[in-house]
Amino acid sequence: MFYYGGMTIDLASAGNAEARQAALAALGQQTRELIDAVVLTEVPEDEITSVTAELAALTGRLRALRRTSPQPFEIGPDGTPRHVGNAVAGPVNPHALPLIIESTPERTVRAELAFRPSHEGPPGWVHGGVTAMIMDHLLGHAAAVAGSAGMTGTLSVRYRRPVPYGEPLLATAEHTRSEGRKSWVDGRIALPDGTVLVEATGLFITPSDWVGRFDPA
């Protein structure tokens, strides 16, 4: 639903929802490229000022029709909840990598990823809060794949080595045990040669009203 000039418009039913999602995903990707270009640019100051004015105009065009409610969960191919606007995995959210997660037959999860220049924390390396965010989401996905979808209760991260951006990395996670609505998950981000850079353990708690709602496929 979108709110515009006193009207509520259901754009999904008015047009082709799939084409709209593809268009939004393309906008999200272009915006990611813009963000990295902003971070890395060395163009002259008058060009920066000119581009800023153009961006202000583009921002105004997008604000002409605005969503007023959160996007709902969808059920992914592996039966887990997800939504296109998610800050880690949502294709239409420029903030997201987006993380593309695969489930294995053993109900573990893996994601090939490369951080971007805009994720920089210490010069030349990825910000620890960004890697923690990736771990949070991936571990949550592993809980869901194991049939224990929940919200993060606690997340513990051990930073073993600095994480580079612009290089291929592999993130993996697996559910280790559950007690009632509480589930524990381990995960890590590693170099392609297996060198572990970041390790994490999370406790995920299934809210009472989620019980039985997101059973894996």
Ligand SMILES: CCCCCCCC(=O)SCCNC(=O)CCNC(=O)[C@H](O)C(C)(C)COP(=O)(O)OP(=O)(O)OC[C@H]1O[C@@H](n2cnc3c(N)ncnc32)[C@H](O)[C@@H]1OP(=O)(O)O
């Ligand atoms: C596939 C998609 C993956 C997505 C992953 C996304 C990960 C996220 O970012 S989620 C966002 C961040 N997390 C949050 O916002 C959570 C906010 N907190 C909450 O909503 C609630 O506190 C919630 C749901 C965690 C627990 O609420 P509720 O179900 O009422 O818990 P409650 O009944 O009090 O406690 C249940 C058990 O969990 C324990 N518990 C509750 N909260 C915590 C906590 N934060 N840490 C440790 N244990 C906890 C309780 O002690 C209790 O244990 P026991 O059964 O042994 O007595």
